[in-house]
Amino acid sequence: MADPQVSRRSLLEGAGVALAAGTAGFVGFLALGPAPEQDDDTSGEGPDGDGGQDSHFLAAVDDIPDGGGVVLSDDKLVLTRDGDTVRCFTAVCTHQGCLVAGVQDGQIRCPCHGSAFDAATGAVVRGPATEPLEPEEIEITDEGEVLRA
Numbered sequence: 001m002a003d004p005q006v007s008r009r010s011l012l013e014g015a016g017v018a019l020a021a022g023t024a025g026f027v028g029f030l031a032l033g034p035a036p037e038q039d040d041d042t043s044g045e046g047p048d049g050d051g052g053q054d055s056h057f058l059a060a061v062d063d064i065p066d067g068g069g070v071v072l073s074d075d076k077l078v079l080t081r082d083g084d085t086v087r088c089f090t091a092v093c094t095h096q097g098c099l100v101a102g103v104q105d106g107q108i109r110c111p112c113h114g115s116a117f118d119a120a121t122g123a124v125v126r127g128p129a130t131e132p133l134e135p136e137e138i139e140i141t142d143e144g145e146v147l148r149a
C-alpha cells in the first residue's frame, strides 16, 4: 500500500505545484500544510486538525549519502537516496529481526546472517531472508527535511 519512494518531482506533480525554477536543488512540498519542525515539547503551536502527530523529523536529505543511505536505529528505519529520490523502509530484517547495518552498493545489508535488500525496492537480493523490507511513508519539506508521514 505505501509508496516506497517519494520523489520530489512526483510529489510536485501530485500536488499540482509548478515551480518556475528547478534551480533551488531541494524543492519542497507538503500536501498537508505546515509540518512540525521539531519534536520538542512545544505543543499547541500549530492547529493541525489532521492529527499529524506521527510526523516527525527523520533526517536532512543532505545527510543521506547519494547512492547510499542511513539507518535510524531509534526509529528502526532505513533511508536510501538515489539523486532526488529518497525512500524509506523498515530497518528490521525480515529474516530474524536484526536491524540492518547500512546501505552499500545499492543494497541494504543485514549484519546478522548476511541478507541483502535492494535499496530502491526493499526486495531480497541475498538470503537467508525471503521477504522484502516493508516500505514506510515519508514526506520531504521545502527545507529538505525528511519527515515520517
Ligand code: FES
Binding pocket: 093, 094, 095, 096, 097, 098, 110, 111, 112, 113, 114, 115, 127, 128, 129
Ligand atoms: S536477521 Fe538479518 S540476515 Fe538474519
